[in-house]
Amino acid sequence: MAAAARIADEPAFVLHSHDWSESSLILETFCRHRGRVVLVAKGAKKPCSNFRPVLLPLQPLALTYTLAGDGSAEIHTLKGAEWLGGHVLPTGDALLSGLYMNELLLRLLARDDPHPALFDAYAGVVRVLASEHGDALEPVLRSFELLLLRAIGLLPSLAVQTMAAAPLHADQRYTLEPEGGLRAASAADRAGLPGHQWQALQRALDDSASPGAALRACAPVCAELKPQLRALLQYHCGSPMLRTRQLMLDLQAL
Structure with missing residues (x-):
């Protein structure tokens, strides 16, 4: 089976998130080169998850994810998220x-x-x-x-x-x-x-x-x-x- 295509270090912002399961989230994201992309962040709600402190709105991120199937599916899988820093959350x-x-x-x-x-x-x-x-x-x-x-x-x-x-x-x-x-x-x-x-x-x-x-x-x-x-x-x-x-x-x- 061919490996899933991977999008690496994509500049992005989280627009919205909602529960997908007891431990995971569905993310609506705005990506610079891909537009509005829906991702599943597996295990993101677990206390030990590296995603937990990063996946916040209005914060610049670099996302890495794999495309589901041939890439035409609506929901892809988040593999990595890095906060790019620069500013705090607005209030x-x-x-x-x-x-x-x-x-x-x-x-x-x-x-x-x-x-x-x-x-x-x-x-x-x-x-x-x-x-x-x-x-x-x-x-x-x-x-x-x-x-x-x-x-x-x-x-x-x-x-x-x-x-x-x-x-x-x-x-x-x-x-x-x-x-x-x-x-x-x-x-x-x-x-x-x-x-x-x-x-x-x-x-x-x-x-x-x-x-x-x-x-x-x-x-x-x-x-x-x-x-x-x-x-x-x-x-x-x-x-x-x-x-x-x-x-x-x-x-x-x-």
């Missing part, structure tokens, strides 16, 4: 924000669909969440939402009106809606941005040579972007409401 609002990103990836990313640039953006946001730069929390989340939507083909061009395919006027306000894309804002729309700001966001997304371009473009318009991107993301995630989003609302209501 408070930063932790909730990280779990929110994880839920978005679980709901929106197809399995085995690599997105290395999105992985790098995610890793960068996690580093910010683990730092004490609380003022950067909103900009990094908005930029990640934009990059995620674009990576999976759910973000319309921000340089033109979606339905009319007409250019934007620099000083006219436009709003991004789930079903109609970018359109001219009406008096009833509470959220919107001038055309020149939408165009700046599009240029930043197109600037692959500058990883921080999207972050810088989002910084001055975070408050206006937030409700529009949240509505678009929830639309594509479907029901029910994102659990982390509901948790944030519940905490704000206390």
Whole structure:
């Protein structure tokens, strides 16, 4: 019998885990070169397991695993996990924000669909969440939402009106809606941005040579972007409401 194919030292993050047996876990992971991958970590819940202190969310890891069967199976077997260090686990609002990103990836990313640039953006946001730069929390989340939507083909061009395919006027306000894309804002729309700001966001997304371009473009318009991107993301995630989003609302209501 041929030996199972092996993936070694794959940069990854754990998005979610749940019990598989009394001693093992099923892991949803986000891998740089392999995309969203499901792994079984046998014996990970045992007190003596080397996996136990390592398999945590929002921590950079290098994973080694074997592919089940011909590699097309949904669940593969974890063989090794190394913490790459660099930062501690985020806390408070930063932790909730990280779990929110994880839920978005679980709901929106197809399995085995690599997105290395999105992985790098995610890793960068996690580093910010683990730092004490609380003022950067909103900009990094908005930029990640934009990059995620674009990576999976759910973000319309921000340089033109979606339905009319007409250019934007620099000083006219436009709003991004789930079903109609970018359109001219009406008096009833509470959220919107001038055309020149939408165009700046599009240029930043197109600037692959500058990883921080999207972050810088989002910084001055975070408050206006937030409700529009949240509505678009929830639309594509479907029901029910994102659990982390509901948790944030519940905490704000206390």
